[in-house]
Amino acid sequence: MKRLHPIMLAGTGSDVGKSVIAAALCRIFRQDGYSPAPFKAQNMALNSYATPEGLEIGRAQAVQAEAAGIPCHTDMNPLLLKPSSDHTSQVVLNGKPIGNKDAYDYWRGMGQETGGKRIDFQQEVCAAFDRLAIKYNPIVMEGAGSIAEINLKDRDLVNMSMARHANADVILVGDIDRGGVFASVYGSIMLQTPEERKLIKGIIINKFRGDMRLFDKGRKMLEDICGIPVLGVIPYYKDIYIDEEDSVSLEQKRRKWAEGKVNVAVVLLRHISNFTDFDTLERAPRVNLFYTNNVSDIQRADIIILPGTKATLDDLLELRRNGCAQAIQRAHRDGKTVVGICGGYQMLGVSVADPDQVEGDIASLPGLGLLPIHTTMSSTKTTQQVTFMFEGQECHGYEIHQGISDTNEPIVQTDRCIGTYIHGFLDNIPVINFLLKDKGATPAQSLADFKEEQYDKLAAHVRRYVDIDRIYQILSDND
Numbered sequence: 001m002k003r004l005h006p007i008m009l010a011g012t013g014s015d016v017g018k019s020v021i022a023a024a025l026c027r028i029f030r031q032d033g034y035s036p037a038p039f040k041a042q043n044m045a046l047n048s049y050a051t052p053e054g055l056e057i058g059r060a061q062a063v064q065a066e067a068a069g070i071p072c073h074t075d076m077n078p079l080l081l082k083p084s085s086d087h088t089s090q091v092v093l094n095g096k097p098i099g100n101k102d103a104y105d106y107w108r109g110m111g112q113e114t115g116g117k118r119i120d121f122q123q124e125v126c127a128a129f130d131r132l133a134i135k136y137n138p139i140v141m142e143g144a145g146s147i148a149e150i151n152l153k154d155r156d157l158v159n160m161s162m163a164r165h166a167n168a169d170v171i172l173v174g175d176i177d178r179g180g181v182f183a184s185v186y187g188s189i190m191l192q193t194p195e196e197r198k199l200i201k202g203i204i205i206n207k208f209r210g211d212m213r214l215f216d217k218g219r220k221m222l223e224d225i226c227g228i229p230v231l232g233v234i235p236y237y238k239d240i241y242i243d244e245e246d247s248v249s250l251e252q253k254r255r256k257w258a259e260g261k262v263n264v265a266v267v268l269l270r271h272i273s274n275f276t277d278f279d280t281l282e283r284a285p286r287v288n289l290f291y292t293n294n295v296s297d298i299q300r301a302d303i304i305i306l307p308g309t310k311a312t313l314d315d316l317l318e319l320r321r322n323g324c325a326q327a328i329q330r331a332h333r334d335g336k337t338v339v340g341i342c343g344g345y346q347m348l349g350v351s352v353a354d355p356d357q358v359e360g361d362i363a364s365l366p367g368l369g370l371l372p373i374h375t376t377m378s379s380t381k382t383t384q385q386v387t388f389m390f391e392g393q394e395c396h397g398y399e400i401h402q403g404i405s406d407t408n409e410p411i412v413q414t415d416r417c418i419g420t421y422i423h424g425f426l427d428n429i430p431v432i433n434f435l436l437k438d439k440g441a442t443p444a445q446s447l448a449d450f451k452e453e454q455y456d457k458l459a460a461h462v463r464r465y466v467d468i469d470r471i472y473q474i475l476s477d478n479d
Contacts, residue, residue, distance in 0.1 A: 001034050004138035004475040006168040010147045010159055010200075012184035016175035017206040019060040020242050021234070022142045024462040025471075026068035027455045029138060037136035038064030041125035041158040042079040042144060044089065046273035046310050047244075050398035050423075054384040055095025056080060059276060063243045064140065067455045078128035079121055079157065084271070084310050084359070093124060097381050125157055126165050133166070138475060141168055148191040160196045169201045169474050172228075176215075177207035177236060182222060189226050201474045202231040204466060209236050232466030240457045241283070241450075243276045257297045261288035262439045265301035267324055267344070268293045271311040274400070277341055278305065280427045280447050286440060295327040302439060303337045304328055306344025308423065312377070312403065313354055313362040316347045325368055332370055337435060338417045340371070341426075342401050345412075345419035349373035349405065358402060370417045373405045386410065386422055390430045397424030 007025065009018040022038055029036035043058035049072065051057060057077040065072040074095035081089040084100060091101045098119070133139050143159040156162075163170050174185045185203055192200070203222065208215060212233060219230045257263050266278055268291045275291075282289040290297070298304055306328070309315045319325040332338050340348040346367070353364040354377040367375075385398045388410045399421045411420045425431055427447045462468075 001137060002476060004034070004472070005477075006039075006133065006139040006141055006166045007471070007475055008141035008143060008163045008166070008168040008170045009204075010143035010163070010170050010172050010188075011145065012148070012172065012174045012181075012188045013146045013178075014144075016173050017234075018142050018173050019064070020458065021173060021204065021206065021462065022060075022140050023064045023067040023242060023455065024458045025140050026064050027459040028463060028468060029140070030067070030069050031459060034138065035070075035136050036068045036138055036140050037070060037132055038068065038076050038140050038142065039129055039132055040077050040142040040144070041129065041162045042081065042121075043077050043158075044081040044083065044144070046082055046271070047276060048080060048082065048092075048274070048400055050383045050385050050400055051095060052385060053095070056092050056097075056381075056383045056400055057095060059243060059274070060142070064142075066451065067458075068140075070136075073132075075128040075132045078125045082273075082310055090310075093119065093121075094128070095383070122157055122161075125162065129162070129166055139166065139168075141166060146188065147172070148188040150191055160192060160199070163199050164196070168199065170199045171202045171204055171231065171471075172200055173204050173206055175207050176205050176233075177209060181205060182218070182225075185222060186225055189228065200228055202229050202471070204231055205233045207236045208233050229470070231470055232462075234462060234465045237461060240461060241279070241454050242458060243279065256290060256292070256294075257300050258288040262286050262303070262436060263297075263301045264289040264303045264305065265298050266291045266305045266307055267298065267319070267328070269307060269309045269315040269343075270318060271309045271315055273308045273310050274342070274423050275307060277307065277423055277426055280450075281432055281435070283450070284432060284436060287436070293322060293324055295323045298324060298327040299331045299334070299336075301331065301336065303339065303435060304331055305426075306338070306340040306347055308342035308344060308401075310343075311359055312343040312346050312375075313352055313359050313365055315343065316352060316365050316367070317362060319347070320365075329368055329370070332416060335416065338370055339426075339435070340417075340419040342399075342421050342423060345371070345421060346373075346375040346403055346405065348417065348419050349375055351375070352403075353377065371412050371414060371419045373407055373412060373419070375403050375405045377403045380404075382421070388422065390428065391434055393428075393430040395425075395428035395430060397422035397427065399423065 009022045011018045026036045038061050045058045047059035049062035055074045061077040062072040080092035083089045147159045174181045348371045349367040352375045358377040
């Protein structure tokens with residue numbers, strides 16, 4: 001296939017839809033015979049994924065790789081920041097944690113001392129892109145947040161500095177649903193240097209609601225004031241399901257207990273991670289899955305899930321303070337099913353200890369006592385893809401966790417309580433069948449088939465509303 005320029009989806013802000021549009025373009029390029037790969041130099045997210053090599057990247061790039069039909073790799077997201085507090089993040093470089101970094105020090109230094117050697121993050125992310133660009137065509141790049149944070153411009157790793165390194169054609173994505181799209185698009189462009197403005201080749205307006213014809217005039221006005229073509233206006237959709245990376249999407253899922261449904265309450269933790277673990281279960285007919293820390297709704301639910309967390313001890317302490325821990329214990333005594341994933345699994349045990357203060361200042365806490373395990377936090381991080389047997393059938397998932405529990409069993413099960421370190425545990429139909437049996441619900445279709453169907457639907461949606469031929473022309477231009 002003809003060699004195409006890299007393309008970068010940059011944003012006027014966070015949650016404007018860059019990740020999903022990048023996934024759509026990965027699928028479209030694959031459908032058209034190219035060999036695309038996703039890339040995001042630096043990602044900040046608690047939703048992560050284990051590569052086939054047992055290394056860690058942001059969930060969004062794993063999703064985009066899936067859409068492109070290729071295995072995910074750390075070169076697709078060489079730098080991952082996993083917030084552990086308002087001011088501190090774990091730094092994951094090329095798939096491996098290299099320590100925690102204060103936000104101020106991180107942004108001020110843009111490097112890190114490890115083993116007496118200073119790591120240059122800019123050099124690392126550029127090297128990862130260069131390796132990826134040799135193997136794939138085109139590279140579908142994603143920026144982070146807004147490209148107009150001028151106070152951080154001299155330390156930018158992921159937006160226009162990365163576009164300059166890659167000589168990428170930049171498409172600016174604006175969210176019309178939140179309002180102010182003219183100001184945000186125009187301002188984002190005008191705050192770039194003249195050199196950077198030349199890289200911006202098109203605009204996509206995302207999340208439009210209503211009659212598209214009402215924006216015809218606005219589209220022309222935007223092109224006139226920016227001097228850049230609007231390549232598409234993408235309507236808001238509700239019937240396409242792509243894994244979300246940002247916890248912003250959880251606000252839409254904070255529903256309540258519902259009459260006549262199988263109610264599944266996912267306990268809303270302050271440091272919740274990998275909440276996509278529950279998407280397959282949520283789609284099962286008659287299942288009402290909702291996120292809550294309401295004690296009454298937890299006790300009334302048929303199934304209670306304690307999800308993963310970046311701060312097990314801190315969230316366990318909060319569960320005891322807000323009454324959720326006691327509500328879970330009472331619900332279990334009343335015959336309800338309780339499931340713990342990763343950090344939630346650790347909390348369901350007898351105790352959680354952190355003698356080396358890996359997570360923070362809390363040395364130890366008693367768990368909820370529903371599973372016969374004891375956990376000790378460790379600086380060593382487990383990241384791997386796993387295969388396991390459940391109800392006599394082969395199942396798949398992945399582990400990303402710190403902490404060692406005193407059992408080698410992948411799944412620990414007592415009466416009406418199941419715990420495991422395996423993310424994706426609830427993506428397996430045998431597991432869902434087991435949980436829903438005798439509850440009058442049937443599972444959704446297999447995850448692999450469902451995902452393929454959704455990527456194709458997303459690609460068709462974007463093809464319909466974005467000028468893909470114009471994008472090919474831009475990516476092929478020799479100027």
